[in-house]
Amino acid sequence: MELFNLPQLVPTKPQQMISIIIPTLNEQDGIEKTIRALPKTRLSELGYDLEIIIIDGNSTDLTREIARRMGARVVLEKRKGYGRAFKTGFNEAKGDILVTLDADGTYPAELIPEYIQGLKEKGLDFITANRFSNMQNGAMDAYHQFGNDMLSLFMRIIYSIHVRDSQSGMWIMTKNFIQRINIQSNGFSMSEEIKIIAFKFFKALEFDGRYYKRVGKVKLATFSDGWRNLKYLIRYRSLIKNAIKSPSLFQDESIDITADTL
């Protein structure tokens, strides 16, 4: 064998994969913008492979066709619900790091590389992006903002965790975190549930985010979903005992799931 062929035989470190998971329900106006905004080149320069997974709730518009054309893998999840969509998405994801965002162009996709770096440097399991730290004019009406503030306040009081934006839908998580947790909500309240689990039992931080004006129609009903989320915050006190999947994991000292954690 010739000497100059040798470097090819040296095993290289396998590349890490990032899974971007996007739930969609009739988002034909926003899905293209959302996928286009993903920093694909930057992530590839940083040495990451990327998979884009759309979890579609049986949209009746062109969402799935547009997503496929933009290079995403589309998974059809006919069962209703935002939380339901994510459960399916987490099972489908092959990545070492999972990132979520909406299909309406509201979240700062451009910050994904920074968040991933933060996750690694600080050794975190979970990051949530705070939409309130930098909100574009008109991105959220006053009524919706008040509801968000109240829900976040209740979450801080009931669970003693420091989260400014309990309803943010942009999270950056390790695969290990997702494999260990047991999400029980199928609705919008899954967003507060995942944060309670992350901040109570894992290493989690809220990072400054941005929030842009939505493209397309909102799926969340401010009052009824807000009310449902508040009731879930209260009810979840009795469900939190099921938050972690396997009892053998409690041997890890960093995880304390005794009753006094509430």
Ligand SMILES: Nc1nc2c(ncn2[C@@H]2O[C@H](COP(=O)(O)OP(=O)(O)OP(=O)(O)O)[C@@H](O)[C@H]2O)c(=O)[nH]1
């Ligand atoms: N697969 C699936 N996706 C859903 C469902 N409900 C909502 N979504 C998607 O989940 C994301 C969040 O819904 P939004 O309507 O944007 O809710 P929101 O971000 O809390 O509300 P805004 O701040 O007003 O945008 C969007 O990408 C929706 O298309 C559902 O039942 N199934």
Ligand SMILES: [Mg+2]
């Ligand atoms: Mg949204």
